[in-house]
Amino acid sequence: MRIGDAVSTYPSDEAIFRTQTQKVWMGIFIATLLTFPFVSSPYTLFLACLVGIAVISATGLNILVGLTGQISLGHGGFMGVGAYTAVWLADNMGMGLALSMPLAGLLTAAVGVVVGLPSLRVKGLYLAIATMAASVILHFIFVHWEPVTGGNAGINLQNANIFGINLNSDLRMYFVVVPLAIIAVLGERNLLRTRIGRAFIAVRDRDISAEVLGVDLLRYKLMSFGLSSFYAGCAGALWAYFFKVVTPESFPLDTSIFYLAAIIVGGMGTVLGPILGAIFMTLVPEILKILTAVVVPILPNAQVLLSPVRVVVFGALIVGFLLYEPHGMAEMWRRTRRYSHLWPFKT
Amino acid sequence: MDWLFFFESSIAGLATGAIYSLVALGFVIIYKATRVINFAIGEIMMISAYLFLTFAGILEWHPLIALPLAMLGGGLLGSVTEKLIIRPMLGESPISVVMVTIGLSSILVGAAQIIWGPGPRILPDFLPRAPIFIGELYVSSKIAYSALIAIGLLVCYLIYFRFSRGGVALRATASDQAAAFSMGISVPKVFNYAWFFGSMAAALAGVLVAASGGLSPYSGSMALSILVVVIFGGLDSLTGALVGGLLVGWLETMTGAFLGGEYKMLTIFTLLTFVLVLKPYGLFGTKEIERL
Amino acid sequence: MADDILELKGISLSFGGLKVLSDVSFTVPEGKITAIVGPNGAGKTSLFNAISGFYKPQAGEIFFKGENIGHLHPPKRAKLGLARSFQNIALFRGMTVLDNIKLGAHSHLKTGLLAALFYIGKAQREEMALREEVETKIIDFLEIDHIRNMSVASLAYGLQKRVELARALAIGPQVLLLDEPVAGMNREEKEDMARFILDLNQEWGMTVLMVEHDMGMVMDISDKVVVLNFGQLIAQGTAEDVKNDPEVIKAYLGSGNVSDMRRRLGVEAAGSE
Numbered sequence: 001m002r003i004g005d006a007v008s009t010y011p012s013d014e015a016i017f018r019t020q021t022q023k024v025w026m027g028i029f030i031a032t033l034l035t036f037p038f039v040s041s042p043y044t045l046f047l048a049c050l051v052g053i054a055v056i057s058a059t060g061l062n063i064l065v066g067l068t069g070q071i072s073l074g075h076g077g078f079m080g081v082g083a084y085t086a087v088w089l090a091d092n093m094g095m096g097l098a099l100s101m102p103l104a105g106l107l108t109a110a111v112g113v114v115v116g117l118p119s120l121r122v123k124g125l126y127l128a129i130a131t132m133a134a135s136v137i138l139h140f141i142f143v144h145w146e147p148v149t150g151g152n153a154g155i156n157l158q159n160a161n162i163f164g165i166n167l168n169s170d171l172r173m174y175f176v177v178v179p180l181a182i183i184a185v186l187g188e189r190n191l192l193r194t195r196i197g198r199a200f201i202a203v204r205d206r207d208i209s210a211e212v213l214g215v216d217l218l219r220y221k222l223m224s225f226g227l228s229s230f231y232a233g234c235a236g237a238l239w240a241y242f243f244k245v246v247t248p249e250s251f252p253l254d255t256s257i258f259y260l261a262a263i264i265v266g267g268m269g270t271v272l273g274p275i276l277g278a279i280f281m282t283l284v285p286e287i288l289k290i291l292t293a294v295v296v297p298i299l300p301n302a303q304v305l306l307s308p309v310r311v312v313v314f315g316a317l318i319v320g321f322l323l324y325e326p327h328g329m330a331e332m333w334r335r336t337r338r339y340s341h342l343w344p345f346k347t
Numbered sequence: 348m349d350w351l352f353f354f355e356s357s358i359a360g361l362a363t364g365a366i367y368s369l370v371a372l373g374f375v376i377i378y379k380a381t382r383v384i385n386f387a388i389g390e391i392m393m394i395s396a397y398l399f400l401t402f403a404g405i406l407e408w409h410p411l412i413a414l415p416l417a418m419l420g421g422g423l424l425g426s427v428t429e430k431l432i433i434r435p436m437l438g439e440s441p442i443s444v445v446m447v448t449i450g451l452s453s454i455l456v457g458a459a460q461i462i463w464g465p466g467p468r469i470l471p472d473f474l475p476r477a478p479i480f481i482g483e484l485y486v487s488s489k490i491a492y493s494a495l496i497a498i499g500l501l502v503c504y505l506i507y508f509r510f511s512r513g514g515v516a517l518r519a520t521a522s523d524q525a526a527a528f529s530m531g532i533s534v535p536k537v538f539n540y541a542w543f544f545g546s547m548a549a550a551l552a553g554v555l556v557a558a559s560g561g562l563s564p565y566s567g568s569m570a571l572s573i574l575v576v577v578i579f580g581g582l583d584s585l586t587g588a589l590v591g592g593l594l595v596g597w598l599e600t601m602t603g604a605f606l607g608g609e610y611k612m613l614t615i616f617t618l619l620t621f622v623l624v625l626k627p628y629g630l631f632g633t634k635e636i637e638r639l
Numbered sequence: 640m641a642d643d644i645l646e647l648k649g650i651s652l653s654f655g656g657l658k659v660l661s662d663v664s665f666t667v668p669e670g671k672i673t674a675i676v677g678p679n680g681a682g683k684t685s686l687f688n689a690i691s692g693f694y695k696p697q698a699g700e701i702f703f704k705g706e707n708i709g710h711l712h713p714p715k716r717a718k719l720g721l722a723r724s725f726q727n728i729a730l731f732r733g734m735t736v737l738d739n740i741k742l743g744a745h746s747h748l749k750t751g752l753l754a755a756l757f758y759i760g761k762a763q764r765e766e767m768a769l770r771e772e773v774e775t776k777i778i779d780f781l782e783i784d785h786i787r788n789m790s791v792a793s794l795a796y797g798l799q800k801r802v803e804l805a806r807a808l809a810i811g812p813q814v815l816l817l818d819e820p821v822a823g824m825n826r827e828e829k830e831d832m833a834r835f836i837l838d839l840n841q842e843w844g845m846t847v848l849m850v851e852h853d854m855g856m857v858m859d860i861s862d863k864v865v866v867l868n869f870g871q872l873i874a875q876g877t878a879e880d881v882k883n884d885p886e887v888i889k890a891y892l893g894s895g896n897v898s899d900m901r902r903r904l905g906v907e908a909a910g911s912e
């Protein structure tokens with residue numbers, strides 16, 4: 001037997017869930033996800049959908065930034081492309097989500113590849129600013145291409161269907177969003193088991209050496225841009241189906257920063273990180289709201305301060321994590337798990 | 348074509364550009380020394396303008412006292428930032444360092460809302476009011492005097508960095524940190540010094556911009572234009588900052604005057620895209636050499 | 640004469656005004672160990688970079704198995720079998736040892752994006768075959784089983800060098816280019832590495848082109864030695880020929896003190912440490 005672990009074959013050594021315990025936990029997790037919407041309040045269900053969409057988008061950004069090491073400030077713009085495209089396809093071509101979302105994703109991927117072209121000549125911060133230029137240009141298009149985008153007023157989604165089922169409730173959206181989020185994450189996880197994931201990480205860690213070792217930089221950088229934008233486009237499409245309206249202000253530059261923050265707080269370059277980050281960053285405003293409600297009796301003007309405090313907390317989270325836990329919540333999770341494994345006795 | 352309008356707009360544009368150049372200079376000083384892209388420079392401008400508002404508007408001190416104090420405040424903000432959040436990030440990936448400054452800018456925006464309220468404010472007048480005519484051309488006095496003050500500080504900086512000990516240390520550090528260190532230059536001090544002076548330049552520009560354009564917690568977003576300037580000129584080039592500032596300021600104003608305000612961002616960012624594709628390191632930036 | 644697998648003709652390379660290589664020509668015989676030696680800054684690594692395609696020489700041609708590969712991009716050259724290790728360790732710090740090695744095989748794998756995302760049968764089979772091959776051919780051979788799941792960043796220097804070699808082997812080398820494979824190692828590690836290189840050459844028939852400062856090792860294992868100085872090829876031939884070449888002795892004299900020279904040339908053979 002070659003491998004010192006409990007597992008003894010290559011397939012089981014490279015499986016995603018390697019031990020029985022992991023499989024059991026996964027089962028419990030899925031069961032929880034299935035029952036959650038039936039016991040949750042309408043508001044938490046609403047939040048769950050938002051979280052699901054954020055997980056997809058953050059996972060997409062993680063592929064580009066966390067795995068491939070290309071900074072992008074265009075992610076919000078990409079979500080916008082997906083959202084507009086999906087609405088347009090649904091309302092003008094009568095498509096259901098099963099078609100409009102992947103097509104929106106594909107178009108966004110194409111846009112992402114074009115935006116990624118400068119990555120062949122510029123790196124790091126120059127690239128970040130090039131992607132920012134892309135998002136400014138996209139925003140301009142959203143505002144000014146009125147026949148398609150409806151200008152500043154935006155467009156409404158009339159025909160929100162999937163396989164003929166009207167997506168008119170958060171419950172139905174939940175059962176669309178959550179499975180897609182799981183697929184999205186599994187896709188990323190699978191990628192990491194193959195040559196493509198390895199090539200991405202090689203490009204991130206040492207691009208020139210990777211090239212000399214046989215990784216075509218052009219191809220993999222653009223592939224990463226395309227795939228990441230595909231995720232963003234799908235997330236944008238779901239967002240549009242969820243809110244049933246898209247305007248140019250739906251996806252400002254702040255959206256891109258929000259997602260960067262989410263993957264940093266969660267843990268860049270890991271599979272778990274973007275999930276944790278997306279959940280956490282989506283829920284922070286809600287936590288603050290609850291805190292405010294608690295504080296109001298003592299501090300009557302807390303309500304007024306809520307919005308600026310939210311801005312400060314957002315920034316402080318980014319700074320705090322980068323300074324004190326640069327590997328994010330995923331690392332905290334790993335530590336707790338290791339600790340809990342040892343407690344109260346070694347397993 | 349209305350040539351009078353064209354020239355008037357051009358002068359206004361170049362005047363705006365002079366202020367851009369000043370901010371860009373501050374940006375480049377920080378980048379040269381520490382290799383940090385400071386996304387919070389717009390917010391440092393904004394906070395400094397609020398400081399001026401507090402000193403001159405609320406406490407009613409004389410502008411000649413309030414202005415230097417606001418600049419000092421901006422400089423100190425930069426220096427504290429360097430100490431508290433930039434230095435611990437030494438050696439981290441550029442993504443992380445950029446994100447730290449983005450986080451900082453968010454903190455500053457929120458703090459400004461809490462301290463000074465979310466609404467727009469107007470700075471007390473402190474620049475001469477009489478309009479200026481160059482021949483037949485009318486130039487708004489605020490803009491003209493702002494530009495003159497900005498140019499004044501620019502010149503001081505250029506002379507200072509050329510000849511002072513600090514300037515020499517800064518340049519030595521920028522070109523080779525290890526060598527500078529072995530020559531006995533205290534590199535951490537230089538970092539702090541660069542953040543102080545860079546932020547102070549931004550602070551003055553912040554007050555000047557707010558003097559004619561008003562002030563709100565979100566004023567810092569004008570630094571988007573500055574990003575275009577420094578990428579255009581080259582992140583590590585002082586000349587690039589000066590030329591880029593004038594050019595972007597001019598182009599932005601002309602676009603606003605002839606096409607309308609909503610085209611401003613589009614124009615300069617389109618320009619930026621072309622520059623990046625054709626000259627990836629800007630007009631005057633140095634190419635980074637990669638080795639295996 | 641054995642067939643030459645690699646042939647360099649008149650390679651000249653400069654950066655700005657700095658001439659790094661001037662008119663360098665030599666051949667690498669198939670199935671042999673060829674060493675490139677020369678003082679610091681002689682242009683050895685630059686020569687490797689030119690062979691890999693990372694540097695584009697201003698003049699000269701590079702023939703691999705009789706074909707001019709001067710116009711090929713680096714990844715294409717890797718795919719042809721020009722595999723290399725790096726002087727300054729260039730492992731991918733975010734990956735485990737196993738993944739670093741697997742990356743070497745990148746250009747021979749076929750899994751596309753869709754297959755990868757869903758890890759469908761094809762992708763899985765390819766990965767498993769790769770794992771099998773890496774385990775049996777490379778990991779066993781280099782005796783690195785115990786570290787396969789460790790992150791490369793946590794490894795000792797000597798082991799990192801070994802993983803570099805492993806990764807180069809995964810490329811499926813026709814020519815193995817090793818840039819200072821034993822630099823910075825202790826004696827024991829050096830001996831291990833020398834043994835691996837010899838085994839590769841003798842048992843696998845591998846052609847090796849290596850840059851090495853350790854003259855003892857060069858003299859011991861190489862069939863052919865090429866000497867570079869200030870970008871110029873000043874001597875080539877067997878270890879014995881080169882050692883006694885007056886040009887070579889002069890070059891080393893210029894670069895350091897005499898005893899250092901003698902030591903490096905292995906004149907006092909035993910003392911080479």
Ligand SMILES: Nc1ncnc2c1ncn2[C@@H]1O[C@H](COP(=O)(O)OP(=O)(O)OP(=O)(O)O)[C@@H](O)[C@H]1O
Nearest residue numbers: 636637638654659678679680681682683684685686
């Ligand atoms: N990309 C580059 N730009 C400018 N100069 C370079 C570049 N690459 C190498 N050089 C110069 O070329 C010369 C040869 O360098 P090279 O690294 O090839 O030497 P070497 O023989 O490998 O030395 P060592 O034994 O120290 O590894 C050096 O003077 C180096 O500074």
Ligand SMILES: [Mg+2]
Nearest residue numbers: 683684685726
């Ligand atoms: Mg070398």
